[in-house]
Amino acid sequence: MDLQRRITSLRGEFLLFALTPPRLSTAPEKAQEIADITFERLEPLDVDGLILYDIDDEADRNPEERPFPFLPTMDPANYLDRHLETWRTPVVVYRATAKYTEEELRGWIESQDTATRMAVFVGASSREKPVATTLRRAQQLRAEVGPDLLLGAVAIPERHTRKADEHLGLVAKQKAGCSYFVTQVVYDVNAAKNLASDYAYECNDRGLDPIPLVFTFSVCGSMKTLQFLRWLGVDVPRWIENDLRHADDTLDTSLEHAEATALELMSFCRRLGIPFGINVESVSIRRVEIEASVRLAERLRGKLAR
Amino acid sequence: MDLQRRITSLRGEFLLFALTPPRLSTAPEKAQEIADITFERLEPLDVDGLILYDIDDEADRNPEERPFPFLPTMDPANYLDRHLETWRTPVVVYRATAKYTEEELRGWIESQDTATRMAVFVGASSREKPVATTLRRAQQLRAEVGPDLLLGAVAIPERHTRKADEHLGLVAKQKAGCSYFVTQVVYDVNAAKNLASDYAYECNDRGLDPIPLVFTFSVCGSMKTLQFLRWLGVDVPRWIENDLRHADDTLDTSLEHAEATALELMSFCRRLGIPFGINVESVSIRRVEIEASVRLAERLRGKLAR
Numbered sequence: 001m002d003l004q005r006r007i008t009s010l011r012g013e014f015l016l017f018a019l020t021p022p023r024l025s026t027a028p029e030k031a032q033e034i035a036d037i038t039f040e041r042l043e044p045l046d047v048d049g050l051i052l053y054d055i056d057d058e059a060d061r062n063p064e065e066r067p068f069p070f071l072p073t074m075d076p077a078n079y080l081d082r083h084l085e086t087w088r089t090p091v092v093v094y095r096a097t098a099k100y101t102e103e104e105l106r107g108w109i110e111s112q113d114t115a116t117r118m119a120v121f122v123g124a125s126s127r128e129k130p131v132a133t134t135l136r137r138a139q140q141l142r143a144e145v146g147p148d149l150l151l152g153a154v155a156i157p158e159r160h161t162r163k164a165d166e167h168l169g170l171v172a173k174q175k176a177g178c179s180y181f182v183t184q185v186v187y188d189v190n191a192a193k194n195l196a197s198d199y200a201y202e203c204n205d206r207g208l209d210p211i212p213l214v215f216t217f218s219v220c221g222s223m224k225t226l227q228f229l230r231w232l233g234v235d236v237p238r239w240i241e242n243d244l245r246h247a248d249d250t251l252d253t254s255l256e257h258a259e260a261t262a263l264e265l266m267s268f269c270r271r272l273g274i275p276f277g278i279n280v281e282s283v284s285i286r287r288v289e290i291e292a293s294v295r296l297a298e299r300l301r302g303k304l305a306r
Numbered sequence: 307m308d309l310q311r312r313i314t315s316l317r318g319e320f321l322l323f324a325l326t327p328p329r330l331s332t333a334p335e336k337a338q339e340i341a342d343i344t345f346e347r348l349e350p351l352d353v354d355g356l357i358l359y360d361i362d363d364e365a366d367r368n369p370e371e372r373p374f375p376f377l378p379t380m381d382p383a384n385y386l387d388r389h390l391e392t393w394r395t396p397v398v399v400y401r402a403t404a405k406y407t408e409e410e411l412r413g414w415i416e417s418q419d420t421a422t423r424m425a426v427f428v429g430a431s432s433r434e435k436p437v438a439t440t441l442r443r444a445q446q447l448r449a450e451v452g453p454d455l456l457l458g459a460v461a462i463p464e465r466h467t468r469k470a471d472e473h474l475g476l477v478a479k480q481k482a483g484c485s486y487f488v489t490q491v492v493y494d495v496n497a498a499k500n501l502a503s504d505y506a507y508e509c510n511d512r513g514l515d516p517i518p519l520v521f522t523f524s525v526c527g528s529m530k531t532l533q534f535l536r537w538l539g540v541d542v543p544r545w546i547e548n549d550l551r552h553a554d555d556t557l558d559t560s561l562e563h564a565e566a567t568a569l570e571l572m573s574f575c576r577r578l579g580i581p582f583g584i585n586v587e588s589v590s591i592r593r594v595e596i597e598a599s600v601r602l603a604e605r606l607r608g609k610l611a612r
Contacts, residue, residue: 164544188496189496190494190495190496190543190545193543193545194543194544194545196545197544197545197548197549198544198545198548201548201552237496237499237500238470238500238503238504239496239499239500239502239503239504239574242503242504242507243503246507268545
């Protein structure tokens with residue numbers, strides 16, 4: 001069953017792998033080289049789909065110094081068209097809607113082959129940011145000009161921890177036409193369970209079917225990567241930080257943790273009847289961390305009822 | 307191996323059952339009847355020890371209305387002497403030190419048979435409370451007049467969630483002569499792991515051996531009991547509350563949750579080399595909830611390496 005069917009039939013149990021496009025300054029030949037390596041790495045994984053992130057400078061969201069410097073990256077839609085066009089599964093392209101005019105977004109939506117392309121729209125990272133198109137408006141545009149393009153939205157368990165209303169946000173996005181959600185990287189399994197549970201019961205109260213929640217996982221190979229995860233807004237529990245800090249092999253230990261967290265969430269969602277997907281990324285660009293993320297995806301693939 | 311040896315040799319893996327003494331207004335014959343029923347219920351459990359709580363009116367700690375009215379209870383030391391004197395394992399008697407004068411505490415400590423009696427000293431529940439003897443002073447008294455009486459202290463994972471310094475408090479209590487800790491009821495496994503982990507690594511940094519952490523569990527048979535748990539200061543995660551609220555059988559579901567939480571903490575502590583004990587209580591006085599707590603203790607007993 002293909003990814004779109006797994007989503008629209010509320011079956012879930014699919015595997016995605018997420019990539020960040022190369023830096024904007026990358027020469028075309030180098031970008032193709034990177035894409036080729038990615039092909040080689042991911043082909044054997046047999047994922048149901050790829051995700052391409054749309055990276056925005058989120059410095060305004062977080063006053064702390066970014067552990068890794070921000071360097072603008074290629075537009076994911078361009079990277080896909082120029083270097084990954086032969087990839088054989090659906091690709092989910094993120095769009096940070098604030099960056100694009102309505103015209104640009106409309107043009108992009110209209111030109112997508114909905115059999116092989118999907119989208120996730122992301123709102124502005126802070127209220128201070130100049131906004132070319134709001135998330136709400138982008139969702140309307142898609143409903144008008146590209147209702148067949150499967151649209152997703154982000155789900156942030158950490159926001160639910162702080163404000164306890166993220167489940168209501170999910171229901172609103174679902175009503176605006178979204179058919180799946182993708183979380184940011186999950187380290188706090190309790191926060192993810194709280195959000196999934198509140199969302200499922202809210203759907204139940206309103207007579208809605210919950211749509212697939214895609215949980216994202218990433219390994220962490222160093223304290224610097226952990227610091228970066230925190231900067232990105234990921235709650236890393238103290239006990240996991242301690243385990244990683246004192247591990248003989250931080251990366252291996254993190255792989256074990258991520259696998260355990262994913263399996264716990266999978267069985268939790270199955271028990272509650274919430275359709276779910278798994279998404280794996282590497283927040284770090286170090287080769288060993290990318291390779292460990294591929295191993296994580298490999299392990300989780302075997303646990304999905306695909 | 308008896309309870310004291312399991313504690314002082316840092317072996318852990320022991321099982322306790324905690325009781326609240328009957329109401330102060332209970333007639334002696336009725337109190338004996340209650341004690342007899344308790345004997346009957348707990349004898350087959352083969353626990354390593356009993357705990358008797360010293361209930362204090364904690365209304366000053368929490369401005370919210372108490373879900374169950376506060377009624378003064380018998381002094382645990384009196385209840386023990388008058389009605390449970392033939393119980394054959396060690397008994398841990400709680401002492402809310404603020405309630406007793408130094409003289410009373412000294413007399414009590416001196417008169418204890420240290421082969422069969424242990425103590426946990428608890429400080430005042432708020433800063434506003436009149437304090438006859440501070441926790442610190444009570445700990446000094448015991449060091450002076452009853453160093454062989456094994457002393458414990460309370461450990462509050464929820465405090466660690468708020469202030470992230472409870473592990474330092476545990477080390478200070480350990481230095482003041484405590485040889486074990488007893489938590490309040492645990493529903494938030496993540497909070498308990500954070501505290502256990504921070505405590506273990508703090509010990510490691512200071513060249514100390516961690517002493518046994520006794521984790522307390524209680525079932526919850528109704529939303530009223532859940533409300534009471536929260537009033538007592540227990541963090542009950544949203545997803546567990548949702549599960550309980552929508553369960554066909556709240557009590558059974560809660561029993562499953564408590565067992566899973568306990569098993570997770572047990573394997574966590576074994577992996578980190580933290581000695582631990584298990585304590586089961588019923589925060590409710592309803593018979594079905596007490597009996598379910600006994601079943602919980604029974605299940606957990608089989609998982610301990612006693």
